[in-house]
Amino acid sequence: MRMTVLASGSKGNSAVVASSRTRILVDAGLSCRELLRRLAVAGEDPEQISAILVTHEHQDHVAGLAVLARRLRIPVFFTEPTHRAWVRMLTPRTTMTYAQWLDKLALEREAKATAAANVPRYEVACEARRMASGDDLKASRMEGILSVSAEAAGLDPALNRAGDPDAELPIGDGLGEGLEAGEEPCETEESRPAAKADPTYLPAVEYFHSGTKFTIGDIDVCPFTIPHDAADPCGFVFSSAGIRMAIATDLGYMPPNVTSALRNVDVLLLESNHDLEMLKDGPYPWSVKQRVMSRVGHLSNLAAAEFLERDYDGGAHTIILGHLSESNNAPELARISAEQAIGDRMTLLGNRILLAEQQIPLDPVEL
Numbered sequence: 567m568r569m570t571v572l573a574s575g576s577k578g579n580s581a582v583v584a585s586s587r588t589r590i591l592v593d594a595g596l597s598c599r600e601l602l603r604r605l606a607v608a609g610e611d612p613e614q615i616s617a618i619l620v621t622h623e624h625q626d627h628v629a630g631l632a633v634l635a636r637r638l639r640i641p642v643f644f645t646e647p648t649h650r651a652w653v654r655m656l657t658p659r660t661t662m663t664y665a666q667w668l669d670k671l672a673l674e675r676e677a678k679a680t681a682a683a684n685v686p687r688y689e690v691a692c693e694a695r696r697m698a699s700g701d702d703l704k705a706s707r708m709e710g711i712l713s714v715s716a717e718a719a720g721l722d723p724a725l726n727r728a729g730d731p732d733a734e735l736p737i738g739d740g741l742g743e744g745l746e747a748g749e750e751p752c753e754t755e756e757s758r759p760a761a762k763a764d765p766t767y768l769p770a771v772e773y774f775h776s777g778t779k780f781t782i783g784d785i786d787v788c789p790f791t792i793p794h795d796a797a798d799p800c801g802f803v804f805s806s807a808g809i810r811m812a813i814a815t816d817l818g819y820m821p822p823n824v825t826s827a828l829r830n831v832d833v834l835l836l837e838s839n840h841d842l843e844m845l846k847d848g849p850y851p852w853s854v855k856q857r858v859m860s861r862v863g864h865l866s867n868l869a870a871a872e873f874l875e876r877d878y879d880g881g882a883h884t885i886i887l888g889h890l891s892e893s894n895n896a897p898e899l900a901r902i903s904a905e906q907a908i909g910d911r912m913t914l915l916g917n918r919i920l921l922a923e924q925q926i927p928l929d930p931v932e933l
Contacts, residue, residue: 567785567809568932569833572596572604574815574888575924579627581813581835582610585806588783591618591634592802592813595626598633608927616783617772618642622796622816623652632656632768641770643782645789649773651797653766776800790827792817795862803827809933811835815889818861819869825877833931835922836873838887838904839864840894848894864889867900871907880911884931888922897921 572580578595582605589610594601605612617640621627631652635642644652662670774780776791776798784807789800794816801814801824812828815837828834845855845866858864870887885908887900904919911917922928 567804567806567811567833568930569811569835569886570608570610570930571835571886571888571922571928572601572608573924573927574835574922575890575892576626577892577924578629579815579889580604582608582615583785583804583811583813584610585783585785588785588806589615590782590785590787590804591615593621593627594618594631594634595629598630598637601630601634602637604927608930612638615640619782619787619802620644620648620652621792621801621813622794622799623648623655624796624816625655627816628652632765635768639769641772642768643772643774643780645776645798645800646773647798648796648800649771656766788827790823792824793819793821793862795857795860801827803831809833815865817865818863819865820873820877825873828877829879829881831882832933833884833886834882835886835888836870837865837889838867838870838895838900839889840866840891841896841899842866842868844896844899845891845894850893858894864891867895867903870900871903874904874907875909878908880908880917883916883933884918884920886920886922886928886931890921890924892924 568582568584570582570584572582573596574581578600579593580595580601581592583590583592591601596604602612605615615638618631618635620631620642631642774787774789776789779786779788781787786805788803788805790803792799792801792814796816799816801812801817803810803812805811810831811833812831813835814824814828815835817824817837828836840858842859845858848855850858859866874885885904887904890897890900901919901921905912908917908919912919920928920931
């Protein structure tokens with residue numbers, strides 16, 4: 567098996583977990599173009615990706631999801647609450663004051679009254695046109711009457727020249743709706759109409775449930791619930807050919823179900839988001855600091871170290887520290903904190919510590 571962290575941090579997260587014949591992209595938190603570029607840099611063929619697996623719906627985990635899934639024509643795996651939250655996030659919503667709502671109702675009533683007053687005249691014109699259909703001159707005159715009547719009724723006479731009330735309205739192209747700026751190369755012509763009609767369109771959606779194992783190709787996936795301020799956030803343990811790899815980021819603390827899930831793993835991507843003192847003295851507003859430090863926020867260096875010291879079983883070949891804050895952490899602080907927690911369990915053959923970066927992919931970890 568192989569794990570390649572393409573990006574990790576508040577500006578975007580994505581990783582590839584691969585076996586000999588299956589490749590899973592975990593999260594797509596960068597633009598489609600940037601994800602394709604980083605896959606190329608990491609030596610991963612995008613066309614070989616089997617599916618996209620989503621941990622939760624926050625933007626730094628799904629920014630390029632829809633475009634990339636349509637580009638590669640691959641399924642996306644969510645929990646149902648996460649999928650619903652993602653759809654809501656991408657669905658345009660309008661808000662208005664109570665006064666604006668009253669004005670809107672008044673305009674709608676006025677429009678209905680105007681249309682009702684003009685409908686009889688429009689229907690008479692249609693009937694006159696049908697009666698005169700055998701006489702070119704009369705038909706021409708009726709066409710003029712019909713045009714004037716339709717215009718008065720607020721209709722476009724060009725849409726019903728055959729007198730068919732069910733004639734379809736023309737639809738503009740609107741290509742690129744729901745795409746990021748500069749994303750044109752990522753979408754094929756076949757996928758664009760669906761993207762235009764619905765920015766949440768995906769080639770296929772598969773639901774999974776936290777705590778219930780499922781399989782993608784030859785990789786077994788065991789999702790577990792994590793404490794984070796999202797609809798239904800999950801971490802994952804991936805197993806194939808006797809190798810186990812786990813991803814546990816974006817969690818406010820380490821509950822028993824998470825510590826249990828992370829036992830006997832060979833590669834662990836673990837969050838070490840912030841140094842507490844740097845966060846308290848940092849540039850974030852106090853409300854954001856409270857969120858980050860909360861039990862549904864992000865794991866600090868101290869919390870990650872406490873897990874490694876108290877609950878970690880010491881069996882991993884590699885520990886990757888991820889989701890490091892660029893504003894409220896320093897890579898060496900995270901590394902030293904983890905190394906001190908592991909203590910004498912660190913050996914040349916196991917427990918090496920790597921730091922995932924935001925700007926460049928990490929070298930693949932392969933077992």
